[in-house]
Structure formats: structure tokens, C-alpha cells
Amino acid sequence: MKIAVLGGDGYCGWATALYLSQKGHEVAIVDNFARRQWDFELGVQTLTPIRTLPERLRAWQRHTGKNIDLFTGDVMDYEFLASVIKEVEPDAVVHFAEQRAAPYSMIDRKHAVFTQVNNVVGTLNLLFALRELAPDCHLVKLGTMGEYGTPNIDIEEGYIEIEHNGRKDVLPFPKQPGSFYHLSKVHDSHNILFACRIWKLRATDLNQGVVYGTVTDETALDETLINRFDYDEVFGTVLNRYCAQAAVGHPLTVYGKGGQTRGFLDIRDTVRCIEIACLNPAAPGECRVYNQFTEQFSVLELAHMVKTAGKKMGLKVEIDHLPDPRVEAESHYYNAKHSKLIDLGLQPHNLSDSLLDSLMNIAIEYRDRIDPSLFMPQVNWRNATNERRRQVGGAAAASVSQTR
Amino acid sequence: MKIAVLGGDGYCGWATALYLSQKGHEVAIVDNFARRQWDFELGVQTLTPIRTLPERLRAWQRHTGKNIDLFTGDVMDYEFLASVIKEVEPDAVVHFAEQRAAPYSMIDRKHAVFTQVNNVVGTLNLLFALRELAPDCHLVKLGTMGEYGTPNIDIEEGYIEIEHNGRKDVLPFPKQPGSFYHLSKVHDSHNILFACRIWKLRATDLNQGVVYGTVTDETALDETLINRFDYDEVFGTVLNRYCAQAAVGHPLTVYGKGGQTRGFLDIRDTVRCIEIACLNPAAPGECRVYNQFTEQFSVLELAHMVKTAGKKMGLKVEIDHLPDPRVEAESHYYNAKHSKLIDLGLQPHNLSDSLLDSLMNIAIEYRDRIDPSLFMPQVNWRNATNERRRQVGGAAAASVSQTR
Numbered sequence: 001m002k003i004a005v006l007g008g009d010g011y012c013g014w015a016t017a018l019y020l021s022q023k024g025h026e027v028a029i030v031d032n033f034a035r036r037q038w039d040f041e042l043g044v045q046t047l048t049p050i051r052t053l054p055e056r057l058r059a060w061q062r063h064t065g066k067n068i069d070l071f072t073g074d075v076m077d078y079e080f081l082a083s084v085i086k087e088v089e090p091d092a093v094v095h096f097a098e099q100r101a102a103p104y105s106m107i108d109r110k111h112a113v114f115t116q117v118n119n120v121v122g123t124l125n126l127l128f129a130l131r132e133l134a135p136d137c138h139l140v141k142l143g144t145m146g147e148y149g150t151p152n153i154d155i156e157e158g159y160i161e162i163e164h165n166g167r168k169d170v171l172p173f174p175k176q177p178g179s180f181y182h183l184s185k186v187h188d189s190h191n192i193l194f195a196c197r198i199w200k201l202r203a204t205d206l207n208q209g210v211v212y213g214t215v216t217d218e219t220a221l222d223e224t225l226i227n228r229f230d231y232d233e234v235f236g237t238v239l240n241r242y243c244a245q246a247a248v249g250h251p252l253t254v255y256g257k258g259g260q261t262r263g264f265l266d267i268r269d270t271v272r273c274i275e276i277a278c279l280n281p282a283a284p285g286e287c288r289v290y291n292q293f294t295e296q297f298s299v300l301e302l303a304h305m306v307k308t309a310g311k312k313m314g315l316k317v318e319i320d321h322l323p324d325p326r327v328e329a330e331s332h333y334y335n336a337k338h339s340k341l342i343d344l345g346l347q348p349h350n351l352s353d354s355l356l357d358s359l360m361n362i363a364i365e366y367r368d369r370i371d372p373s374l375f376m377p378q379v380n381w382r383n384a385t386n387e388r389r390r391q392v393g394g395a396a397a398a399s400v401s402q403t404r
Numbered sequence: 405m406k407i408a409v410l411g412g413d414g415y416c417g418w419a420t421a422l423y424l425s426q427k428g429h430e431v432a433i434v435d436n437f438a439r440r441q442w443d444f445e446l447g448v449q450t451l452t453p454i455r456t457l458p459e460r461l462r463a464w465q466r467h468t469g470k471n472i473d474l475f476t477g478d479v480m481d482y483e484f485l486a487s488v489i490k491e492v493e494p495d496a497v498v499h500f501a502e503q504r505a506a507p508y509s510m511i512d513r514k515h516a517v518f519t520q521v522n523n524v525v526g527t528l529n530l531l532f533a534l535r536e537l538a539p540d541c542h543l544v545k546l547g548t549m550g551e552y553g554t555p556n557i558d559i560e561e562g563y564i565e566i567e568h569n570g571r572k573d574v575l576p577f578p579k580q581p582g583s584f585y586h587l588s589k590v591h592d593s594h595n596i597l598f599a600c601r602i603w604k605l606r607a608t609d610l611n612q613g614v615v616y617g618t619v620t621d622e623t624a625l626d627e628t629l630i631n632r633f634d635y636d637e638v639f640g641t642v643l644n645r646y647c648a649q650a651a652v653g654h655p656l657t658v659y660g661k662g663g664q665t666r667g668f669l670d671i672r673d674t675v676r677c678i679e680i681a682c683l684n685p686a687a688p689g690e691c692r693v694y695n696q697f698t699e700q701f702s703v704l705e706l707a708h709m710v711k712t713a714g715k716k717m718g719l720k721v722e723i724d725h726l727p728d729p730r731v732e733a734e735s736h737y738y739n740a741k742h743s744k745l746i747d748l749g750l751q752p753h754n755l756s757d758s759l760l761d762s763l764m765n766i767a768i769e770y771r772d773r774i775d776p777s778l779f780m781p782q783v784n785w786r787n788a789t790n791e792r793r794r795q796v797g798g799a800a801a802a803s804v805s806q807t808r
Binding site: 078109112113116117120121124125128132151152153154160162163164165167168169171172173174175176177178179180183186187190191193194197198199327333381382385 | 513517521528536556564572575579580594595597603
């Protein structure tokens with residue numbers, strides 16, 4: 001298949017682009033390198049030393065003989081996006097090209113507005129471009145399990161049958177997102193469902209859980225292909241951050257009681273889920289929703305798993321409970337369905353001891369690159385002004401020990 | 405109370421500002437006159453000859469001795485909006501300052517993007533401004549009944565108790581909006597609910613039905629105070645449009661079968677509902693939702709009512725069924741709850757024969773200003789490009805007769 005991966009230089013996007021290329025698909029990456037710019041803005045960097053995208057793509061060709069096309073530009077720019085769709089004529093577009101960090105969207109008003117405008121307009125542009133230029137192309141859109149929040153009922157995959165006053169209907173599952181970022185994905189979901197309805201577009205909305213891991217078979221071929229590993233408080237997902245903390249002897253930063261339960265998945269399952277979605281396109285007019293995760297954990301359970309794994313390696317790992325910078329339930333019911341991708345053939349990589357060991361080994365391998373001042377939460381959901389000012393060196397370290 | 409009316413120069417906003425001023429509240433209008441600009445863009449004008457806002461405000465002061473402050477600017481401009489909130493120190497902000505026409509949002513990609521960015525960012529700015537400068541101020545936000553779509557179950561007021569697999573929760577009512585405009589209001593609703601939750605803001609989200617009528621006690625004081633009466637296919641709400649059509653002997657333009665059933669209300673009830681909401685503020689952290697309409701009708705039922713009223717006046721009124729330019733169910737179940745505003749004291753003005761007569765009389769009084777080429781739908785939900793090119797005079801008339 002011809003597949004365009006929007007946001008193909010990012011964490012999930014890069015792993016996905018390589019996987020799809022390895023599987024024999026014709027892959028084109030579209031990226032504006034916004035993710036790298038946000039690292040500069042926040043004064044952070046990935047634990048792993050990622051290379052520029054042209055270097056990565058040359059290495060991929062050297063190792064596999066496979067070519068991945070690159071289109072540099074912003075999906076907010078309709079003329080650019082339309083020209084890509086026209087040139088690539090994709091069978092599927094995988095859309096990762098959004099601002100994807102909840103804390104980033106909560107820094108202040110400007111970051112909230114940027115996140116919602118960037119994500120919503122990028123997706124609107126894509127819907128209009130597909131309608132105009134490739135109405136049969138399958139949109140594979142990355143949503144998030146965070147769209148649902150933590151309702152006191154089972155979470156279904158996108159839709160729920162409701163019986164009410166003696167009548168029944170199948171309706172979109174009610175959404176209770178927990179940040180301006182998560183809200184942007186809810187807005188996208190509503191826009192996509194509508195576009196499928198009125199224009200008979202095909203879409204799969206993948207409500208992805210929290211992704212962990214960095215190595216896939218493809219990125220392991222050469223260090224030049226190495227993927228991002230974000231451990232900072234803004235872009236670092238929780239398990240990656242814990243492993244980095246354990247590697248340098250920093251207490252694991254559990255927010256509040258740690259009973260916050262979420263769906264998680266290995267990045268090797270992310271890439272497989274994307275391929276499964278592409279190979280099994282939605283019907284014209286259909287907006288399918290799959291919950292894309294494999295296991296549920298509370299963030300405290302994960303901390304204990306990292307502590308145990310660290311102990312085996314001779315690391316002394318402490319667990320700190322910080323005041324929760326987010327507004328969220330710290331203990332709650334959580335039971336989210338996730339059978340549709342399994343039914344289509346996903347074989348999950350569960351979070352085993354061996355995977356945790358390998359994650360810890362990566363963190364240890366690159367630990368000289370870790371800046372512990374990036375661990376502590378500085379973005380506060382309750383504080384509207386959130387004027388985040390990254391301090392460097394001694395000052396940052398001081399602020400960390402002050403908070404503990 | 406001190407009340408800021410954002411969008412106070414528009415159809416509902418103007419009537420509301422005068423009503424609240426007459427009731428003794430201190431009113432400030434905030435407007436950027438975007439609504440008047442859209443008239444220029446589309447080549448349309450209100451049936452009634454509205455005056456500039458400064459003329460209107462001088463006439464109001466002349467007749468009542470009451471002053472309404474005016475702040476000219478765009479709620480998309482945070483610094484402007486924040487300066488208004490700081491100066492006015494409102495007890496309530498009534499937020500009408502959005503692009504409010506479904507067809508306008510469906511003209512093409514640019515109008516869709518404009519509508520969503522304008523509405524979503526304006527409301528985000530307001531939420532951040534209230535949080536920063538007036539956290540106790542009550543936000544009274546205009547939503548729309550169109551957020552719900554036409555589910556096959558009863559529509560509740562904002563939230564629904566769902567029992568599922570033996571567990572229960574009260575969740576936001578699922579939304580199935582029918583245009584990029586209606587979607588923008590759904591996005592707003594999610595953003596507002598979240599802001600109330602994390603910042604303890606007070607909000608009332610008024611899901612308003614289709615408004616009809618133009619005269620209120622206040623606007624009737626002097627012709628200089630006259631309100632808008634839009635009859636064109638983009639901004640004209642259905643009943644107003646039918647009355648204008650009847651007045652010039654143009655067939656009533658019913659879209660499709662006409663079984664599309666919606667909630668409706670008299671503009672005199674709009675203004676009263678707003679005051680009721682202001683006088684009964686939501687609690688801190690509460691995001692209340694009221695369904696603001698008084699009666700349900702199908703658009704075909706309304707056409708027959710206008711036909712009957714026209715007959716009494718000696719007008720021969722025909723009904724045309726046009727291919728529906730919208731994607732919507734043309735016959736469906738519809739039963740939407742609307743008791744909360746009644747419980748707070750709303751006494752509805754139902755759509756009686758006498759009201760229809762007065763509406764028709766206004767249409768007849770100003771019928772020389774009617775351009776029949778504005779009646780026919782030119783915006784097509786199914787056509788992504790929708791390059792709307794208003795033709796004038798003969799050409800437009802030709803396109804009308806062609807469509808009939």
C-alpha cells in the first residue's frame with residue numbers, strides 16, 4: 001500500500017514509518033519538525049541521541065535498500081498538504097501530526113490555544129484534502145484513551161448503546177477529557193465522524209493508550225535509526241520517565257496517590273496496530289473507533305514494577321508521591337474495552353520483566369544525557385498563568401530538592 | 405448586576421442587551437461588527453434597516469435615560485478581552501460573540517476553519533480571562549440544540565444517567581452535531597465543562613433552539629432600535645425566511661421532506677432566559693446546561709402555519725420541497741427536554757396565530773428590501789469546494805427559477 005505518515009519524525013511516527021516500510025509498503029513521511037522545536041523551547045532533549053531525519057532516512061536505505069519519501073511542511077498549510085496528497089496518492093494516511101503532550105497544552109493560554117488550533121485545523125485540512133483529492137483514501141487518525149476520562153462505567157470502543165426511557169440508540173461514547181490537549185482530540189473525533197457522515201470518507205480513530213518503550217526491530221538495526229525516548233515532565237510518558245529516574249537514582253515521581261489507572265501499550269504494538277488498521281480499511285462513510293492499548297495499570301503499580309526491576313539490577317529505587325499537578329481522580333473505576341484490534345490479529349507484547357529490564361538498560365546506557373531537573377512537574381493544571389521558566393544547572397537542581 | 409454582552413450588536417445580542425438594560429442591569433456591549441461584515445461578504449442585508457451601534461445606543465439613552473457601554477474589539481484578541489473584563493468587572497458575561505450560521509461554516513474549507521477557530525479560541529480566551537481576572541463571574545454561554553443532533557432517544561439537558569453493564573454514571577449527553585458550526589459549539593461545551601472542573605469557574609451553557617421574531621418591548625420603542633431580521637439562506641432562520649418568502653409571493657423553501665424537527669423559541673423568550681440564567685448563577689465549579697427552547701416543530705409544520713397565516717391576509721403561499729442541501733434525517737424521532745428554565749420562571753411566548761401575523765406584517769412592511777435571490781440554498785453540505793459566488797440581479801433571479 002501507499003501510506004503517508006504525517007508526523008513521521010516523532011516518537012510513534014518514526015517507529016511506524018520504518019515498520020510499514022519494512023513490511024513492504026511505500027511510505028512517505030510528512031513532518032515540519034515541530035516536535036524538535038518544542039525540545040528547544042522547553043530546554044529538554046530525548047534521552048536517546050536521535051539523528052536528523054535525512055540522516056535517519058539515508059541509514060534506512062543503506063540497511064534495507066528501501067526508500068522513504070520526505071515532504072517537509074506543516075499540515076496547517078492546506079496548499080502544502082493538498083500538494084502532498086496529490087503527489088503521493090495514498091491508500092492510507094496515518095495522522096500523527098499533532099501536539100501530543102497534555103502538560104504542554106496546560107502551560108498557559110497561548111499553549112492551550114496553539115494546541116487546539118494546531119490539532120483541529122490540521123485535521124480539518126486533512127479531511128478537506130481527502131474529500132477533494134482522495135475520497136477513497138483511508139484516514140488512520142491517532143486519538144487518545146484520554147478522550148474518555150474515567151467514567152464510572154465500562155469504556156466501550158467509541159460508541160455505546162444507550163437505553164433511555166424505553167428507547168435505544170447507539171451513540172458516541174460521552175467524552176470527559178482531562179487537558180486542553182485531550183480536548184483537542186475530542187474535537188477532532190467529532191469533526192472526523194461528521195466528515196465521514198457527510199462525505200462518505202473512511203476513517204479509523206485509534207484511541208491510543210500511553211506508549212512505552214523505544215526499541216522496535218527496525219530502529220534496532222543501527223544507532224542512526226534510534227527512536228526518541230522522552231523522560232521530561234512535559235513530553236515524557238510515565239513509564240519511560242520512571243526508568244530514567246531509576247537509572248540516575250532519582251525517586252520515581254508518582255503524582256498524588258498514584259491510583260490513576262490508564263491503558264498502556266508497547267511501541268511495538270503501536271506500529272502493528274497501525275498496520276492492522278491500514279490493511280483493514282473502514283468502509284466508505286464509516287468512522288470506526290478502536291481502543292489501542294493492551295494492558296491497564298495504575299501509575300503506582302508501574303512505579304512498583306520499576307522498583308522491583310531496578311532492585312534486580314542493583315539499583316536502589318525510591319518512590320515519591322508528589323502533589324498531583326493535574327486535576328484528575330486519584331482512585332477510580334476503570335475498565336476499558338480493547339478487543340477490536342485483537343480480533344483483527346494484534347498479538348500484544350505485554351509489559352514483562354524482560355521488557356522492563358531492556359527499558360532500564362537503555363536508560364542506563366544513556367544516563368549521562370539525563371538532566372534530573374526535567375523530572376519535576378512544573379506545569380500546574382490549577383494555575384492559569386503557568387509561566388514556565390526553565391532554570392539551568394544549579395538553580396534547577398535546587399528547585400527539585402526544594403519540591404521533594 | 406453588571407453584565408457584559410459579547411456580540412451585543414447581533415440578532416440575539418442586541419435584544420438581550422436592551423432587555424437587561426431595561427431591567428436595571430449595568431450593561432456593556434462588546435462587539436467587533438463581524439456580523440455586519442459577513443453581510444457585505446455574502447451580498448445580503450437584514451430585512452429591517454438596522455442602524456449603526458452608536459446610533460442605536462444614543463437612541464436607547466434618549467428613550468430610557470439608560471447608558472450601555474460599548475467596547476469595540478475582537479474576543480480573539482486576548483489583551484483586548486482581558487482589558488474589558490478588568491474594566492467592567494462583570495457579575496456575568498453573556499457570550500454571543502461567535503459565528504452562528506451552519507451554512508456559513510459549510511461554504512468551504514476556509515469558512516469551516518474560520519468558524520471553528522473563531523468560536524473555539526474566543527471561548528478559550530474568555531475562560532482564561534475569567535480565571536485570571538474574574539474567577540467568580542458567571543459565564544452565560546450560548547450553545548445550540550443542534551449540538552445533540554437527532555438521537556433516537558429523548559434528549560436531556562446536557563447530561564444523561566447511563567446504566568451500563570450493571571454500573572451507573574451521569575455523563576455528558578452524546579453529541580452528534582450537523583455542521584462545522586454546530587461542531588464548534590460542541591467543542592466549546594467540552595472546553596467550558598473542563599475549565600469549570602479544573603478552575604472552579606461558574607458556567608451556564610444554554611443550548612438554544614432556533615430563534616424567530618424580531619420585535620421585543622425594547623426594540624419597539626423606536627425604529628432606530630429595530631433588530632435584525634435575516635431571511636437569506638445563510639443567516640436567515642427558517643421561520644423568518646418563510647415569512648419573508650410569503651410576503652413577496654415566493655414559495656416557502658422546505659428542505660427535503662420537511663420532517664426535520666427542532667426546538668424553537670421567540671426572541672422575547674431568548675432575552676428572558678438569559679436574564680433568568682444571570683439571576684440564578686451556577687455554583688463555583690458547576691457547568692449547568694439548559695435547553696433553551698419552548699416548542700418543537702418540523703420545518704414542514706412551520707411552512708403550513710405560515711401558509712395559513714398568509715391566507716388570512718390574502719396572500720397566496722405555495723410550499724416548495726427542494727433537495728435538502730444539508731445532510732440530515734428528514735424524518736426522525738425528536739423529544740428534547742426543556743423544563744429547567746421553566747422551573748426558574750420562564751413563561752413561554754408560544755408561536756400563536758397572532759405572533760405569526762405580526763411577523764408577516766414586518767415582512768410585508770419592509771418587503772421592498774427583499775432580494776428573492778437570497779432565498780435559494782447555495783451552500784451544499786455534500787460539496788467540499790462550495791465556491792459560493794453571489795450573482796446579482798438578473799443572473800441571480802435566473803439561478804432561482806432554474807432551481808425551482
